[in-house]
Amino acid sequence: MSTPTKSPIPKSLQPFLSGPKKLLINGQWVAAKSGKTFDVFDPATDQVVAQVAEGDAADVELAVAAARKAFDDGPWTKMTASQRSQIIWKIGDLIEQNADQLAQLETLDNGKPVGVAKAADVALAADMFRYMAGWATKIEGNTIPLNVPYAPGAQFHAYTLREPVGVVGQIIPWNFPLLMGAWKLGPALAVGCTIILKPAEQTPLSAIRLGELCLEAGLPDGVLNIVTGFGETAGAAIAGHDGVDKVAFTGSTEVGKLIVNAATGNLKKVTLELGGKSPNVVYDDADLETAIAGAADAIFFNQGQVCSAGSRLFVQQGVYEEVVAGVSEIARNMKVGNGFDASTQMGPLVSREQHERVTGYLKAGLEAGAIASAGGGPIEGDGYFVQPTVLKNATAEMSVVREEIFGPVVTAMPFKDDSEIIGHANDTSYGLAAGIWTRDISKAHKFAKSVKAGTVWVNCYSIFDAALPFGGYKQSGWGREMGHAALENYLQTKSVCVNL
Ligand code: NAI
Ligand code: MG
Numbered sequence: 350m351s352t353p354t355k356s357p358i359p360k361s362l363q364p365f366l367s368g369p370k371k372l373l374i375n376g377q378w379v380a381a382k383s384g385k386t387f388d389v390f391d392p393a394t395d396q397v398v399a400q401v402a403e404g405d406a407a408d409v410e411l412a413v414a415a416a417r418k419a420f421d422d423g424p425w426t427k428m429t430a431s432q433r434s435q436i437i438w439k440i441g442d443l444i445e446q447n448a449d450q451l452a453q454l455e456t457l458d459n460g461k462p463v464g465v466a467k468a469a470d471v472a473l474a475a476d477m478f479r480y481m482a483g484w485a486t487k488i489e490g491n492t493i494p495l496n497v498p499y500a501p502g503a504q505f506h507a508y509t510l511r512e513p514v515g516v517v518g519q520i521i522p523w524n525f526p527l528l529m530g531a532w533k534l535g536p537a538l539a540v541g542c543t544i545i546l547k548p549a550e551q552t553p554l555s556a557i558r559l560g561e562l563c564l565e566a567g568l569p570d571g572v573l574n575i576v577t578g579f580g581e582t583a584g585a586a587i588a589g590h591d592g593v594d595k596v597a598f599t600g601s602t603e604v605g606k607l608i609v610n611a612a613t614g615n616l617k618k619v620t621l622e623l624g625g626k627s628p629n630v631v632y633d634d635a636d637l638e639t640a641i642a643g644a645a646d647a648i649f650f651n652q653g654q655v656c657s658a659g660s661r662l663f664v665q666q667g668v669y670e671e672v673v674a675g676v677s678e679i680a681r682n683m684k685v686g687n688g689f690d691a692s693t694q695m696g697p698l699v700s701r702e703q704h705e706r707v708t709g710y711l712k713a714g715l716e717a718g719a720i721a722s723a724g725g726g727p728i729e730g731d732g733y734f735v736q737p738t739v740l741k742n743a744t745a746e747m748s749v750v751r752e753e754i755f756g757p758v759v760t761a762m763p764f765k766d767d768s769e770i771i772g773h774a775n776d777t778s779y780g781l782a783a784g785i786w787t788r789d790i791s792k793a794h795k796f797a798k799s800v801k802a803g804t805v806w807v808n809c810y811s812i813f814d815a816a817l818p819f820g821g822y823k824q825s826g827w828g829r830e831m832g833h834a835a836l837e838n839y840l841q842t843k844s845v846c847v848n849l
Contacts, residue, residue: 358391358398359453359689365558369400372408372577373560375415376570381578382407389554392460392697393687393732401553404578406586409545412574413592416516416543419571426513426541434485437538439566440559441478444471444531447562451527451555456688458552459526460696460733461651463688473813474531474559477831480815481535484836488540495846504849511840513541514618515594518587520580520608521556522600523549523699524654524755530556533597534563534573535815536835545574545593547584549600551700553577580604591615597838598622599656602753602779602824620828620838622656622820624753625781627802628774629659629810630764632787633667639808640786641675644759647784647810649683649737652698653707653757656825657782659810661750662761663773669763673722673741676761680723680737687732697732698756704733707756714740714749719760745776753779767792771799780822784810803829 358366369386371378385403390396404412419425425433444451451474452467461470490509497503517537521529526548537544548556560575576583584604588596588611595618598608602623612619629647631640647659664672688696698704708727715725724736735756743750743760750760764770774783774796783802785793797805801822806812813819818832828838 357689358457361450362453362457365450365454365554366399369402370553370557370577372402372404372412373557373573373575374408374411375418375574376564381405382411387550387579389458389551390700391457392699393689395701395731395733398457399554401557401577404547404576405582408576408578409583409586409590412545412576413516413590415571415574416545417592419569420513420516420543425543425569425572430486430488433538433541434482436567437478437485437535438482440563440568441475441482443562443566444475444478444559447558448472448475451558453689454555454558455527456696458554459523459699461688462693462696464691465651466688470525470528473815474528477528477531477535477815481539484536484833485539488836488840490842506847506849508845510843510845511540512843514839514841515542516592517542517544517839518590518593518596519544519546520584520587520596520598520600521546521548523552524651524656526552527555527559529599530559532830532835533599537597537839538568538572540836540839542595542839543572545576545587547576547578547587550577550579585611588612589614593617595619595839597828605826618838621826622828622830623779623781623824623826624755625656625658625779625821625825626661626751626753626777627657627659627779627782627784628661628663628777628800629784630770630774630786630796631662631664631668631672632785632789632792633665634788635786636788636808637668637671637675641672642679643784643786643808643810644672645676645679648759649680649695649757650811652695654699654703654755655811657804657811657819658755659782659784660754660759661777662759663764663770664761666763666765669761673739673761676759677723677739680739680757683737685728685734685737695737695757697734699733701733703755704735707735707754707758710749710752710754710756711735711738711758714743714747714758714760717747717749719743719747719749722761724757745773751777767795771796775799775801778824781820781825782806
């Protein structure tokens with residue numbers, strides 16, 4: 350395995366990185382009221398690359414007031430849907446026009462390979478805005494025939510209006526910083542909400558750039574406010590604010606529960622996209638070459654920092670050794686390094702904290718009796734690198750099998766047949782995604798029906814599309830992102846009943 354190398358930060362980013370980055374409040378870039386800033390690190394080198402305003406409750410107060418004014422007074426909420434649609438579409442265009450810079454910011458902030466950032470994160474973000482731009486003009490209610498048993502002979506004309514929920518707080522994580530922004534902003538803007546967005550403290554840069562692009566696209570003042578800062582201060586202030594009508598969160602299940610508690614003050618609506626421990630099942634009748642490559646990609650994509658990662662690999666016993674050997678070989682040959690190197694296949698983890706968390710799990714797993722058939726520990730050096738790891742001999746009660754590691758670590762476990770696999774697959778408090786590899790279509794569909802997961806991939810993994818709903822069963826969350834299902838998060842239904 351190659352060792353991480355250092356690459357210079359692209360010169361083209363220097364103008365954006367110079368000077369502390371500010372908060373976006375009411376269409377203006379402003380310092381935090383406290384005057385405080387925090388450091389942003391390059392995870393490949395552990396060097397500080399930018400300073401960003403540290404917003405807290407006082408700034409959230411201003412952001413909520415701006416969003417409220419923009420919602421109550423317009424012009425955003427008074428525009429035609431077609432006008433809103435054109436602005437949202439333009440955001441997609443501007444993302445595409447700035448694709449290289451946005452991809453570089455993701456690599457600098459998050460560590461992921463720059464080619465992946467451009468092909469996946471940036472392209473999907475642009476597409477999300479365009480998909481949602483199309484929905485803006487298609488938000489419709491119904492006309493409903495009434496029967497009212499206690500008003501015989503009376504005639505009514507009844508219909509529903511679909512209205513934006515109002516001011517929304519959106520708290521996003523660091524694994525796909527730009528894309529999570531797009532997933533959240535797209536549907537909220539399409540229906541006419543106004544927003545306070547809080548990016549993760551580890552990765553605020555692309556959200557700030559996205560804010561600039563939103564203004565350039567013509568988004569009116571106060572529609573999008575961005576408060577960079579920490580979860581316990583800025584995030585908690587958004588979740589607990591009585592002036593916020595709805596909060597949407599992506600992150601850990603632990604913080605998801607805090608958000609639910611914080612929302613009780615004004616009973617704001619809550620949607621959550623949380624952790625996962627997704628089963629990925631390989632049957633002996635699968636096309637093994639594709640399944641092995643797919644199983645490796647399911648866990649190693651984005652350094653394993655994917656909520657839907659295929660982190661529990663179940664392989665039918667007859668092909669267990671072959672599949673584990675294949676995935677392990679891919680792991681051992683992966684080029685781990687700085688995301689700015691064109692040859693890098695896997696970058697560093699996002700932060701020192703995440704590096705400690707993942708290496709802590711590896712240690713616990715190995716001590717409990719799991720055996721690493723590839724990787725198994727950190728990679729020494731300045732950045733937050735770990736080895737792509739395949740663990741054998743893991744058992745159902747180990748923390749590496751039960752808990753979300755959020756790193757490039759897969760546990761590979763054998764199974765006998767159909768009778769036991771659903772039990773194994775569903776033996777988790779999570780339910781975000783699942784994968785199955787087989788040539789038997791009825792086996793695949795039966796599995797898809799019985800597995801408790803919001804997304805099931807058959808003979809593929811990690812396929813995301815703006816049109817395909819994504820979200821969790823069980824403790825993986827509430828509500829769906831993407832697709833028209835995402836619009837539901839930001840709409841409420843008003844029934845109007847007219848006596849004719
Ligand atoms: P986190 O859940 O603490 O952070 C996610 C977002 O929530 C960030 O913007 C953070 O500032 C904010 N936040 C944190 N505490 C908050 C609070 N009390 N009130 C309001 N907002 C708050 O995740 P963290 O600590 O960065 O990672 C821990 C674990 O969470 C990871 O190892 C992984 O297992 C999981 N995770 C899952 C993600 C997913 O996509 N579902 C994304 C990120 C982390
Ligand atoms: Mg946290």
